[in-house]
Amino acid sequence: xxxxxxxxxxxxxxxxxxxxxxxxxxxxxxxxxxxxxxxxxxxxxxxxxxxxxxxxxxxxxxxxxxxxxxxxxxxxxxxxxxxxxxxxxxxxxxxxxxxxxxxxxxxxxxxxxxxxxxxxxxxxxxxxxxxxxxxxxxxxxxxxxxxxxxxxxxxxxxxxxxxxxxxxxxxxxxxxxxxxxxxxxxxxxxxxxxxxxxxxxxxxxxxxxxxxxxxxxxxxxxxxxxxxxxxxxxxxxxxxxxxxxxxxxxxxxxxxxxxxxxxxxxxxxxxxxxxxxxxxxxxxxxxxxxxxxxxxxxxxxxxxxxxxxxxxxxxxxxxxxxxxxxxxxxxxxxxxxxxxxxxxxxxxxxxxxxxxxxxxxxxxxxxxxxxxxxxxxxxxxxxxxxxxxxxxxxxxxxxxxxxxxxxxxxxxxxxxxxxxxxxxxxxxxxxxxxxxxxxxxxxxxxxxxxxxxxxxxxxxxxxxxxxxxxxxxxxxxxxxxxxxxxxxxxxxxxxxxxxxxxxxxxxxxxxxxxxxxx
Amino acid sequence: xxxxxxxxxxxxxxxxxxxxxxxxxxxxxxxxxxxxxxxxxxxxxxxxxxxxxxxxxxxxxxxxxxxxxxxxxxxxxxxxxxxxxxxxxxxxxxxxxxxxxxxxxxxxxxxxxxxxxxxxxxxxx
Numbered sequence: 001x002x003x004x005x006x007x008x009x010x011x012x013x014x015x016x017x018x019x020x021x022x023x024x025x026x027x028x029x030x031x032x033x034x035x036x037x038x039x040x041x042x043x044x045x046x047x048x049x050x051x052x053x054x055x056x057x058x059x060x061x062x063x064x065x066x067x068x069x070x071x072x073x074x075x076x077x078x079x080x081x082x083x084x085x086x087x088x089x090x091x092x093x094x095x096x097x098x099x100x101x102x103x104x105x106x107x108x109x110x111x112x113x114x115x116x117x118x119x120x121x122x123x124x125x126x127x128x129x130x131x132x133x134x135x136x137x138x139x140x141x142x143x144x145x146x147x148x149x150x151x152x153x154x155x156x157x158x159x160x161x162x163x164x165x166x167x168x169x170x171x172x173x174x175x176x177x178x179x180x181x182x183x184x185x186x187x188x189x190x191x192x193x194x195x196x197x198x199x200x201x202x203x204x205x206x207x208x209x210x211x212x213x214x215x216x217x218x219x220x221x222x223x224x225x226x227x228x229x230x231x232x233x234x235x236x237x238x239x240x241x242x243x244x245x246x247x248x249x250x251x252x253x254x255x256x257x258x259x260x261x262x263x264x265x266x267x268x269x270x271x272x273x274x275x276x277x278x279x280x281x282x283x284x285x286x287x288x289x290x291x292x293x294x295x296x297x298x299x300x301x302x303x304x305x306x307x308x309x310x311x312x313x314x315x316x317x318x319x320x321x322x323x324x325x326x327x328x329x330x331x332x333x334x335x336x337x338x339x340x341x342x343x344x345x346x347x348x349x350x351x352x353x354x355x356x357x358x359x360x361x362x363x364x365x366x367x368x369x370x371x372x373x374x375x376x377x378x379x380x381x382x383x384x385x386x387x388x389x390x391x392x393x394x395x396x397x398x399x400x401x402x403x404x405x406x407x408x409x410x411x412x413x414x415x416x417x418x419x420x421x422x423x424x425x426x427x428x429x430x431x432x433x434x435x436x437x438x439x440x441x442x443x444x445x446x447x448x449x450x451x452x453x454x455x456x457x458x459x460x461x462x463x464x465x466x467x468x469x470x471x472x473x474x475x476x477x478x479x480x481x482x483x484x485x486x487x488x489x490x491x492x493x494x495x496x497x498x499x500x501x502x503x504x505x506x507x508x509x510x511x512x513x514x515x516x517x518x
Numbered sequence: 519x520x521x522x523x524x525x526x527x528x529x530x531x532x533x534x535x536x537x538x539x540x541x542x543x544x545x546x547x548x549x550x551x552x553x554x555x556x557x558x559x560x561x562x563x564x565x566x567x568x569x570x571x572x573x574x575x576x577x578x579x580x581x582x583x584x585x586x587x588x589x590x591x592x593x594x595x596x597x598x599x600x601x602x603x604x605x606x607x608x609x610x611x612x613x614x615x616x617x618x619x620x621x622x623x624x625x626x627x628x629x630x631x632x633x634x635x636x637x638x639x640x641x642x643x
Contacts, residue, residue: 152594152597156597156601159601159605163604163605163608166608166612170612173615173619175619175620175630176630176631177631178612178615178616178619178620178630179616179620179628179629179630179631180631181612182543182612182613182616182625182628183625183628183631185605185608185609185612186538186546186550186609189550189605189609190538190553193553193554193557193602196557196561196598197557197560199561200557200560200561200564200594201560201564203561203564203565203590203591203594204563204564204565204566252632253631253632254631256631257631313639314638314639315639316636316637316638316639317636378639378640379637379639379640446639450639450640
């Protein structure tokens with residue numbers, strides 16, 4: 001070693017020398033926290049009685065962390081933490097902006113609700129096979145996907161959440177679940193592989209994987225590089241993850257088979273990660289290509305809405321019906337991404353957040369309905385209203401919310417999307433949004449009519465009183481949907497500034513490269 | 519060199535897609551295995567092929583002299599290999615369980631989760 005002759009080492013050439021501020025740790029904390037709790041649960045494999053307590057406490061912690069993170073970002077703008085202190089763009093960046101923090105917070109709320117619901121829904125065998133560790137690792141993957149600033153790292157988080165979702169989906173190993181997992185597994189594998197292919201090409205073209213760096217370089221490379229190909233590949237990969245028509249078939253094949261709480265988690269989280277990635281890549285990294293592809297996105301969105309809602313009308317199984325309603329909602333988000341602008345993108349973000357809360361709540365309702373009525377089919381399910389009026393009222397509110405009726409959370413994003421579509425003259429897209437909303441009202445109305453209002457044709461199943469841990473999360477999510485509907489002001493302004501931050505990512509770039517371009 | 523590799527990647531993708539379009543799970547699994555390798559080769563080629571010069575800074579120099587192999591794609595591929603291998607392992611076990619429980623490896627006959635003749639929802643009550 002020539003240590004004595006070499007000049008003093010200048011670490012600042014490769015490393016971030018400024019000490020990491022305590023607040024910056026918040027960017028990575030959601031992921032680290034979930035992984036730590038998940039590891040703890042794996043270590044405590046035998047005392048499964050402790051699992052729910054630890055997991056729920058961990059999820060409460062996650063909500064607090066994400067709340068603090070959102071608070072910081074609202075006050076100070078996007079925050080970046082470099083892994084291993086490598087200078088950007090060489091290290092992996094974790095960059096939280098307003099959109100990522102909003103998604104992460106709502107995901108944490110959904111997971112907390114599911115964690116509480118699971119206490120009564122997951123039996124000892126489910127706990128022994130690792131429901132709670134898988135739940136925490138799933139949340140690590142979801143939080144990581146929402147907060148990372150590196151596109152290859154986004155792929156890794158996709159895989160983390162996908163592999164834990166496999167584990168959750170086959171929990172129970174019933175024949176139906178295995179059948180569903182085969183379809184879910186293969187099709188999602190193709191989707192993430194497409195994502196990886198696109199990322200490989202992107203690296204070949206850009207020579208960087210840092211999203212802030214990509215957003216800057218896209219400008220110069222646009223004339224010489226096939227960015228349209230990249231954008232098209234990403235659009236297809238994320239459309240598949242989000243279950244948009246015509247690549248939606250894995251969702252109705254699988255979402256009705258696992259435990260109710262797993263369905264609810266998937267409904268709230270998985271497709272929305274696809275949506276998040278679509279918005280992040282198409283709006284922030286490839287805005288010009290999004291503009292070019294907007295017609296494709298709009299057609300896909302409109303078809304997705306109708307495939308979803310007609311599928312819902314044709315179903316007899318409560319949970320399969322809900323699966324098609326998720327797809328219909330994805331269509332509305334696609335319409336927003338196609339329209340663009342603060343109204344379209346803001347509406348798409350708002351709609352996703354609303355859909356996370358409401359669809360999870362509806363899946364909880366389907367679980368309680370199965371407990372009360374002893375059936376999952378709306379042909380035989382009946383008389384739920386008479387058996388539990390409060391539960392029926394909560395379900396009705398969620399049905400209104402998912403149909404986009406006021407005064408619930410679905411109304412405002414629908415208004416934003418329809419207005420944005422009309423503003424750019426896409427009257428047919430606005431009409432599709434409204435007609436799909438109307439058909440959703442029919443689908444959920446018929447569900448309510450048959451399963452809740454119809455007098456009991458089957459003898460009442462003797463069920464024990466509902467545990468409070470199943471009703472409380474349903475009531476809480478309904479309350480949030482109602483509050484957002486009654487007082488949408490804070491969320492409206494938040495999603496609008498999130499959309500503005502995507503359209504002009506200079507604040508995002510500045511947080512990654514504080515000293516300007518290296 | 520890259521052009522030949524591009525062709526090779528294309529052949530890999532062709533084989534993978536052809537196998538995955540099959541109805542039989544065992545062929546789809548083979549397709550998945552080939553697909554993973556196709557993507558790894560793609561990333562490898564995307565990082566540009568520079569032979570036999572490892573990116574090592576020698577002696578008293580402080581920066582790389584001349585072109586050297588790109589280490590980043592190798593890190594990416596390593597990640598992708600681990601992930602695709604774990605996926606393949608999971609799908610392999612899942613397919614075996616599916617074959618045991620559903621007694622078929624033909625995806626057309628896998629209609630347990632979505633039965634063929636479900637009753638239509640009631641039109642009135």
